[in-house]
Structures are given as C-alpha cells and as structure tokens.
Amino acid sequence: MRDPDVESFNDRAESYDAGVLARCFHGPIQQRLVRIATRLAPAPRAILDVGCGTGAVLALFAARCPAAALCGIDPATEMLRVAQARLSRDPRVQLRTARAEQLPFDDGVFDLVVSSNSFHHWADQPAGIREIGRVLAPGGYLVMTDPFAIGWRRWGARIRPHGRMRSQAEMEAMLDAAGLATTGWERAGVVGFLASYFLIGAARTAPSATHAATPQQTLQ
Numbered sequence: 001m002r003d004p005d006v007e008s009f010n011d012r013a014e015s016y017d018a019g020v021l022a023r024c025f026h027g028p029i030q031q032r033l034v035r036i037a038t039r040l041a042p043a044p045r046a047i048l049d050v051g052c053g054t055g056a057v058l059a060l061f062a063a064r065c066p067a068a069a070l071c072g073i074d075p076a077t078e079m080l081r082v083a084q085a086r087l088s089r090d091p092r093v094q095l096r097t098a099r100a101e102q103l104p105f106d107d108g109v110f111d112l113v114v115s116s117n118s119f120h121h122w123a124d125q126p127a128g129i130r131e132i133g134r135v136l137a138p139g140g141y142l143v144m145t146d147p148f149a150i151g152w153r154r155w156g157a158r159i160r161p162h163g164r165m166r167s168q169a170e171m172e173a174m175l176d177a178a179g180l181a182t183t184g185w186e187r188a189g190v191v192g193f194l195a196s197y198f199l200i201g202a203a204r205t206a207p208s209a210t211h212a213a214t215p216q217q218t219l220q
Contacts, residue, residue: 005121006075009053013078017054027056029145029188030116033198034060036186037114037143040201044068044112048135050100050128051118055083055093062090068112071105073098100128103135111140119146120164126174133178136204142180144199145188175202 009016017023034057038044044065049057052072061070070087071094074080080095087093098104100115101124113132122128132142150168166174172182184200 003075009076010078013054013076013082016079016082017056026117030057030060032188033057033114033116033143033145034064036198036200037061037112037141038064040141040143040183041112046110046112047071048073048103048105048110048113050103050113050115050132051121052083052095053079053116053118055086055095057114057116058083058093059086062087062093068092070094071096071110073100073103075099099123100131103131105135107134108137108140110135111137113140113142115142115144115146117146119144119166122164125164125166126177129174129180130178133180133204136180138204140204141183142175142199142202144202145197146199148197148199150185150197171199180204 012019037047038061045067046069047058047061047065049061049070049072052058052074053076055072058070058072061068070090070092072080072083073096074083075097077097080097083095087095096104100118100122113136119125119128136142146166148166148168148171168185175182180202182199182202186198186200188198
C-alpha cells in the first residue's frame with residue numbers, strides 16, 4: 001500500500017535540500033544535533049540516523065567522526081537515492097530502506113542513534129523507540145530533535161501533524177518503557193512560528209561518569 005507521507009518525500013527528494021526550510025531551519029538544527037551528539041559520545045564507533053533523508057546529518061558526522069561506521073535508514077527510496085549520491089565516496093556509509101519500527105540491525109550494535117525532525121512521521125512511535133533501545137549498545141545514546149508539543153505547541157497539539165506530535169511527558173514514558181534514561185531537553189531553534197526541541201540524550205543505561213551528560217531539564 002502506498003504511504004502518502006513517504007510519497008510526498010519521494011516527490012520532493014531532488015529539491016529538498018535547496019528549499020528555504022532546509023537551509024534556514026533544518027540545516028542549523030542538524031548542525032546542533034551533531035554537536036550535541038558528539039559531546040555525549042565523543043568517539044562513537046557506529047552511528048545510526050533514523051529517518052536520514054538526503055543524508056545531510058550523516059555527511060556532518062562523516063566529517064566530524066572519521067573512525068565511525070555510519071548507517072542511515074529511511075522509508076523514502078528517492079531520498080535515499082539522493083543520500084547515496086552525496087555519500088557514495090565514503091565506504092563507511094551504509095544506507096537501507098527501512099522504517100524506525102523495524103530496524104534491520106542486530107541488538108546493541110550502535111553507540112549513537114540520532115533522528116532529526118522525523119519522529120512525528122513514525123507510524124508507531126513506541127515501537128520505533130523500542131527498536132532504538134534494542135539496537136543501542138550499553139552506555140549508548142539517542143539524540144533527537146522534533147517539534148514536540150512543548151511550550152506554545154502544547155496548545156496546538158489538538159491539531160497534531162499526522163496525529164503524532166508528542167508532549168515531553170509522553171516522550172519520556174516511551175523512553176522509560178524502552179529502558180532508556182532521559183538526560184535532558186533543550187529548545188533547538190525558532191524561525192518565525194517554527195520551533196523544535198532537542199531530546200538531549202536518552203541513555204541505554206544510566207550515564208557513566210565518562211559521559212558529559214546534560215542535566216535533566218523540563219521545558220515549558
């Protein structure tokens with residue numbers, strides 16, 4: 001069955017990175033995502049980008065983490081085609097057509113999983129979070145940005161994009177159910193009426209003293 005949401009990304013794949021939204025909103029947030037993630041995991045051995053799209057985040061990690069294996073999954077095949085063209089010269093990169101709810105990887109193989117503004121597109125968010133918990137290695141981190149229903153977005157949550165914009169409490173309940181300990185939140189950025197938030201980290205186990213985890217913060 002065709003998924004209209006996925007098809008909309010396939011249709012926009014070629015021009016996606018050239019759009020104003022990508023340049024002015026997604027781009028700066030992706031850069032901050034990578035900085036935060038590498039602060040938590042300074043030398044990751046294997047990184048997974050869930051909903052990798054055109055590979056922009058993986059390209060940033062490729063430059064910042066030269067020793068890391070880089071994996072990306074996305075259900076939109078045309079977005080992956082653009083990502084493959086961008087990253088084809090890097091033998092560390094592996095791209096697969098897949099959804100968050102069914103990650104095609106063994107247990108505990110990634111010490112860093114990231115996701116940039118794709119979470120509200122997942123059809124079964126608790127299942128996706130459980131899968132991330134499964135593939136994270138002990139001590140590994142999930143770092144995510146999404147337009148969560150925080151701040152003014154709480155009032156607009158009744159008209160949720162795709163019916164899947166989650167509050168901080170809902171998100172933390174999903175993480176807890178997957179065995180992930182939340183370490184912090186941060187406002188990611190604003191462009192006009194747009195806002196997104198970082199889930200700074202969700203650790204596979206309680207953060208050790210060697211991880212510079214951000215203190216827990218509740219956003220209003």
